[in-house]
Structures are given as C-alpha cells and as structure tokens.
Amino acid sequence: MASIPPAATSTMQGVEGSRVRSLLSEMTVSEKVGQLHQISSPGGVTPELRDLVAAGRVGSVINEVDVDAVNELQRVAVEESRLGIPLLIGRDVIHGFRTVFPIPLGLAAAFDEETVRNMARVSALEAASTGVRWTFAPMVDIGRDPRWGRVAECLGEDPYLSGVLAAAMVEGFQGEDLSDPASLAACVKHFAGYGACEGGRDYDVTNVPELELRNVHLPPFRAAIDAGAATLMTSFCDVNGTPATSSHLLLTQILREEWGFDGFVISDFGSIPELIVHGVAADEADAAREAALAGVDMDMAGGAYDRQLGRLVGDGVIPTERLDTMVANVLRMKLRLGLFERPFTDSSHFPARGNPQHLSAARSAASRSLVLVKNDGPVLPLAPSSLQKLAVIGPLADDEYDQMGTWVFDGDASLSQTPLDALVATLGPDVEVVFARGVETTRSRGSEGFGEALEATRSCDATVLILGEEAVLSGEAHCRADIGLPGAQAELVRAVTSAAAGPVVLVVMAGRPLALEGVADLVDAVVMAWHPGSMGGPAIADLLLGREEPRGRLPMTVPKVSGQVPIYYARKNTGRPASHNEVVHMDDLPVHAGQDSSGHACWHLDAGFEPLWPFGYGLSYTTFSYSDLRVDRCQVSEGETLVVEARVRNQGTRFGYELAQLYVRDLVGSVTRPVRELKGFRWVALEPGEERIVRFQLHTDDLAFHGRGMEWGTEPGRFRVWIGSDSRAALGAEFEVIEHRP
Secondary structure (H helix, E strand, O other), X not given: OOOOOHHHHOOOOXXXXXXXXXXXXXOOHHHHHHHOEEEEOOOOXXXXXXXXXXXXXXXXXXXXOOHHHHHHHHHHHHHHOOOOOOOEEEEOOOOEOOOEOOOHHHHHHOOOHXXXXXXXXXXXXXXXXXXXXXXXXXXXXXXXXXXXXXXXXXOOOOHHHHHHHHHHHHHHHHOOOOOOOOOOEOEEEEEOOHHXXXXXXXOOOEOOOHHHHHHHHOHHHHHHXXXXXXXXXXXXXXXXXXXXXXXXXXXXXXXXXXXXXXXXXXXXXXXXXXXXXXXXXXXXXXXXXXXXXXXXXXXXXXXXXXXXXXXXXXXXXXXXXXXXXXXXXXXXXHHHOOOOOOOOOOHHHOOOOOOHHHHHHHHHHHHHHOEEEEEOOOOOOOOHHXXXXXXXXXXXXXXXXXXXXXXXXXXXXXXXXXXXXXXHHHHHHHOEXXXXXXXXXXXXXXXXXXXXXXXXXXXXXXXXXXXXXXXXXOOOOOOOXXXXXXXXXXXXXXXXXXXOOOOEEEEEEOOOOOOOOOOHHHOOEXXXXXXXXXXXXXXXXXXXXXXXXXXOOOOOOEOXXXXXXXXXXXXXXXXXXXXXXXXXOHHHOOOOHXXXXXXXXXXXXXXXXXXXXXXXXXXXXXXXXXXXXXXXXXXXXXXXXXXXEEEEEEOOOOOEEXXXXXXXXXXXXXXXXXXXXXXXXXXXXXXXXXXXXXXXXXXXXHHOEEOOXXXXXXXXXXXXEEEEOOOXXXXXXXXXXXXXXX
16 A cells, blocks of 8 residues: 655645654654654653653653643653653543533534534633643544444534534634644544444444445534544544555545645554454554554554554655654644643633533533423423422432533533432422432332332422433443333333323433333423533423523434334435335234235334434424425526525414524435435524524535545436425425536
C-alpha cells in the first residue's frame, strides 16, 4: 500500500508551517514517534511517566484531570525534554464534565443547535479548567439499532439531524478560537459505519455497502469536519472486511483526498494492536504498519507505535516522509491550540464548575430533551390544585447518579436534583408526595416492593412511575438483545395500573428507545426522559406540572418489540412495500398455508411494519394543524433553490411549541432511495388560535447523493416534499428537477 503524500495531509505554509518544519528538522526518529504515542494516565505523575515525558517519548496523555498533575506533566515536557514540546491532554467529555447534561441522544431530541452548542461550551469551560484540551466527541455514528448500547452517545438515526447537531457541538467545544485556553479540540468519531454493527453488538463486524456508507453514515462526519473539527477517531469495527483502523479507503481516499481534512487521526483505544485479533495483521509490527500507511497518526493507548514505528522507519517499511506527515499533523494541532505559548492551566481564570449558570443551562437542555409521546385524556399537565396526594414510584425517581447516564467519569452526583426532590419542592406543603421504589433497581426481578407501591397508588389522586434503565445498562459494551423494560418493571406497571385510584403517568429514563408495547397502552401518559443529567428532576417536574411546555421530539424510531429492530423511518421502499390495508396478524391466518390469501408484503406477522412511535414524533399540551403547502414552482433547474412553505396553526387553547419538519423523496433514482429524508426543521411558538407560515429553502444540492458509480450529484427527475409534525407527515406536493440549461 502506498504511503500518503505529505502534501495530502499537511498544511506546511505560513508561520505555522515554518514552525512545524523547524521542529521536524530537529527531531530524532524516537522523538517523532513519541509525538504519536498516547498514554492513559496511571494516576498522577509517576516516576515512569515522568521519565517517558522527559525523554520526549509521549505526545499525549488521557484520563488525567487533576490540574496540578497536568501542570507538572506539562512542566516536565516543556522544561525537561530536549525540544520542549507540550503534551496534549485528552478526556472523554461527552455530555458534560462536573455539570452533566442529557445524554447525546437526549440532546438530539431537542432538535436545537443552540442547546447542543451550549452543552459543549459549558463542558469545555469545566474540563479546560483542569488542563484538558481535547475531547473525544462528538460521536456521530448513525444509530438505527437501539440494542446497541452506544446509541446513548449518538445523535440519532438521521444523517441530516446528526450533521447539524455535530457541527453545533464542534463549535461549542472549540469556541471561536481554538487557541483560547477555554477551548477543547473536538474529535469526531467513530470513522466509520460503527452504528451498523451486526446484531447491535458493540465491536461486531459492519457490512455496509459503500453506497450506504457514503449516503447514510459519512454525511455527519463531513458536517463536523466542515465545521472545523480538529481531530478524528477511527472505529473499532471491521467495515466490509477491512477494520476501520487500517482502511485506506476511509482514512486516505475519503478523508484526506476527497474531503481535504488537515487535522490528525487517532485510533480508538487499543484498536491498532487489535488488528492482529481481527486477523489482518500477523503481529504488532504488521499492525502498526497497516495503521500508519492507512492514515492513523496517533496510537491511542495501544503502545504499538511506541514499540514498532522506529524500527519500521529504519527498515524502510514506512517511509520517513510518512512519519513526518503524521508528526506534522500532531504538531500543527498543538500549535493551533496555543499549547506552545500557554502549556499551563490556571484554574482561577475559569468559572467554578457546577455553578448556577451551568446548572441553569443543563436544566434548559433537559427540559427541551423530554418527549411527550402519549397523553390520553389528556391527563397532563397535572394540576396541583386537583391533587392532595401524589404517588411517585420507581427506582429511578430518586437516583442522583443514574439520571446522569453513561460516560460521566467526572460528573458530580451531588449536583443532581432528582424528580422526587423536584416534585416535593415544586408542589410544596399543600400536596403530599408518597414515594415507593417498587423494585430495588431497574434489573430487580423480585416483587417484594410491590405492596408498598400498590398501597401508595391506591391512596393517591395520581401516580407518576419513573422507570427504565440504570446508566450501566447502556453505553459502550452495554448492548441488550431484549430492549423491553428490564427486570420486574413491566409487572410493576401492570400491578400499579390495575390498582391506581387515578391517572398513571410513565416517565422513562433510559439510554435508548425501549420497546414498550404491552406497557405503554396500560398507562395514561408516557414521557421519554432519556438520562436527563444533573437537572433532570426539575425539568421533569416542570413538564409534568405544566410549568414548561413539551418540546422534545424523537431522534430515533421507537419499536413496539425488540424483534422489529433495526427500524427507522428512512427505509427503502422495496418491491413489495407494506400498507395499512394489507397487514394481517398471524392470529388471523388460516390453519392451512394453502388457504392463505393475505398477500405478500414487507412486514412482521406478529408486529406489522410500523413502530410504536415514529422519528420526529412528540406531543404538545396543545394541538397543531398544517395546511396550504406550496412550492414556489413546479420545476427547478439544477443549481437553483426551491421555496417550500406551509401554514401552521395552534388549534388548541394553550400556548405551545411546534417543530415543523421538511421531508423529501426522490421518486426515481439511479439507485433505490429512502422513502423519506429529513431536509430541514423549524421551531414555531404559537399562542392559541395563532398561525404562521413556515418556509424552507431547498437547494438542488440538498437532493444530491452518491449514485450507481459512486459519483456525487443531484439527478434530474420527480420529487415529493412534505411538511408536518413528524416523519409520517401527510401534507405534500411534487416538483421536478430539470437539467441546467445555460
């Protein structure tokens, strides 16, 4: 495999380029390799780590968040190493630091760039105060299989939404100037296709045709890179027979040559030596060669580069020019971060972590992330004036830690305000709140606590069940085959709803969409709360009591049962699509197969073809209608912009927020196209009876895709467009794209 031409990956012009060239000219091979070697902190400044840093054999340290230790490591690097090159300190700062925001999937439910940008800015301020200048986020893997534990960390199932929010997260982490000491270099991950791992099993193989890879999985990465993402991380997975960490197609052809990325690429944790386990490398030296020539600049905590690169360069297996390109990529990032000028951190220059302003931002994000998906009656919002006693039941009602969710290494549980605490504080002395756990944990299978729960619900005017998954049940390597409510929680729901004296509201805290058929139909209302972070409790209380209007929308399709997954809205039509008129349940089939006249279409006999709730779905405390959809012309030439608009009206008696969503379908393409694709969204705030025109601009470039020969472009032909409140929007029109005629 040919090495990467230096010009393809290095910006070696101007002052920055001059400084990089000057450093490279002074460095030994060992010092160059050192810049590509990352170590996970052993905890503090050990003699061994000090010696490695002083010798110039370490370029980056992760998982050290004690500012004194970080400053001492930087002092050793800049004062005791021969060339004085500072270290790059990294940490997984995923959805908060001390102050914890909703998990990324919950943030995606806000459908709001500013919410995501604010999360990243607060996180950067708090993390940078410890000397951390690099975060391994955003994760933009497309999540279409909720069995996969890492959907908690993704931004949903849709490439457009993920791309918009990924760009906002990059902007929030990196700020206006990457050299600002309060900025974090973003690392967009995992490149690429990781979300399509077989069976929803972490680290499993990914078989994704290149068309699917380019049209579905890569666009959010491109959006993050276009927003200025400083670094990129490879995926653990095998992508179509080649592990991503050794993929020349991904790391050189697409990333460098097609996209012009000039940041640096890091492997995932230990993924270089894992090439041996995959079976594409004979030994560690072979693994290091594969990764280096494919395009991986830095080895995350694997040690393969440290042990092997020097010899591989000396033997001519890896050209010196390739090594220099890798090192230049890393040095350039350290220069851009201003580490050479300001290697040390003065925490007194930063706002206090977990301060009221940060907690207020977390509360706002949590409020916007909550999705009301069912409200029969309606029973919500609960009116405090009609309550004398409220039952609050469930193991997650008063759990400061688990409401923070996965990936919270530095989260401070003492900052968490739980739903139970918030409901008690908000309702005050006039309403008695009766709490019962029901089950000890979300995984508990026993019914010993049911009695207390039933006594509570029988004696109260209304019941709030707060159930779901503990944080440990989602995240990396925490995948589930059955994504229903774990443990005895479904039985608890059945028992409570049978005994309740008043309405029952289910609040679901989870790191993924749960399959709730057989549970959701028993309760009067359902709120998807995800893992809402430090201020999840007040946000939930505000929504339940009507102090805040519901605003969240589903960033992932919610299945009825686990066997439906993967299930997502942007599916292909197939040659035999299902329709409402055709679906036959297996209970209605004849005894003998020869008598079956139900037809043949794409569905499950025991679950149909529709989800429990679709992508983009979410209710308000009022109702909205759409009418008068209009496109400003029936034909649009390539390179031009079409205007699509519709009228949105608040038909209810209460103020509310509506998310108008724009979907498009390419009716005839050179390759099969999704039945719908999200192309825009707009929030509208309307008083009762108020109406407004929502307007979208749709450029023909927004309709482009990779076609049969992998070429990128917009194909002339007929399209259908819809505007509505979710991915099932019915109000639509057609238009045609025609070839540009000069």
